[in-house]
Structure formats: structure tokens, C-alpha cells
Amino acid sequence: MAQLLELSTFSSDSGNLTVFEKIIPGAIKRAFYIYGADDCVRAGHRHHKTWNALICLNGSCRVYVNDGQTDEHIWxxxxxxxxILEPKDWHFMDNFxxxxxxxxLSNEVYDKADYIYEKYENA
Structure with a gap:
């Protein structure tokens, strides 16, 4: 199931430094960001092998996650x-x-064949 982590953050008079390392398996092979999605629903899939790490750098959004047994909304x-989304985590983002x-951040490059769009039965 998806796991919400608190990243190590170091604060000083000159601002904050937040560190992302050793969080998902393997190396980060793909990075992208979503913005301007105020009234949109994004994603609606899971993967065969890709792990993803989601960080809202500015503002907020809600993530729905279902691993086939449990479902939850995470802000x-x-x-x-x-x-952290495991490959089995069917998810979408909304309320941007x-x-x-x-x-x-992903541990795999984009591969259309890696995407599974079908929801779990209880999704």
C-alpha cells in the first residue's frame, strides 16, 4: 500500500533544504511535474513495475490510492x-x-505497456 513519508528537512535563517534519497527502489529515471490542473483529475492507473514518489512542491492536492485490498485518500x-506509490497502487490525483x-519521480522511464488502467473490483 502507498506510504506517506516525511522527508528530512533542515531549516536555517537562509531557508529550508529538504532531502530526497534512498526512497524508491533503484535509480530515479524519470521526473515530471503537474501544474495548472486546478479543476482536473489526473492519472487513473497503476503499473506493472514502476514505483512513483509524489511531492506537492507548492499548494496541495488529494491522492486516491487503492492497492486491491485497501483504499484511502491522502492529502x-x-x-x-x-x-510513495508501489506498482500495485491504482491511483488518481484531484482537488489541486x-x-x-x-x-x-519514477524509477522507470515512460513505457505505455507498463500502465494498467483497469480499477480493482473495490475501487
Whole structure:
């Protein structure tokens, strides 16, 4: 099931430094960000092999996750919160606040064949 982590953050008079390392298996092979999605629903899939890490760098969004047994809604509303999605986690994002920026880091490059769009029975 998806796991919400609090990333290590170091604060000083000159600002904050948040570190992302050793969080998903393997190396980060793909990074992308979603913005301007204020009234949209994004994703609606799971993967065969890709792990994703989601961090809302600005603003907030809600992530629905279902692993075939459990489902839940998770809010990403601070840049030190990181949601780890395993390949089995069917998910979508919605309720993007105005000006939100959602960063996604993946351990695989884009491969259309890796996407599974069918929902679990209880999704």
C-alpha cells in the first residue's frame, strides 16, 4: 500500500533544504511535474513495475490510492511530505489548489505497456 513519508528537512535563517534519497527502489529515471490542473483529475492507473514518489512542491492536492485490498485518500499539502506509490497502487490525483505543483519521480522511464488502467473490483 502507498506510504506517506516525511522527508528530512533542515531549516536555517537562509531557508529550508529538504532531502530526497534512498526512497524508491533503484535509480530515479524519470521526473515530471503537474501544474495548472486546478479543476482536473489526473492519472487513473497503476503499473506493472514502476514505483512513483509524489511531492506537492507548492499548494496541495488529494491522492486516491487503492492497492486491491485497501483504499484511502491522502492529502499532499507540504513540500516535505512524500507519497510513495508501489506498482500495485491504482491511483488518481484531484482537488489541486490554485498554483499547485506536483512533482513525480519514477524509477522507470515512460513505457505505455507498463500502465494498467483497469480499477480493482473495490475501487
Amino acid at each position: 499532499l499539502d507540504k513540500p516535505h511530505k512524500c507519497l 489548489s490554485e498554483g499547485s505543483i506536483l512533482l513525480v
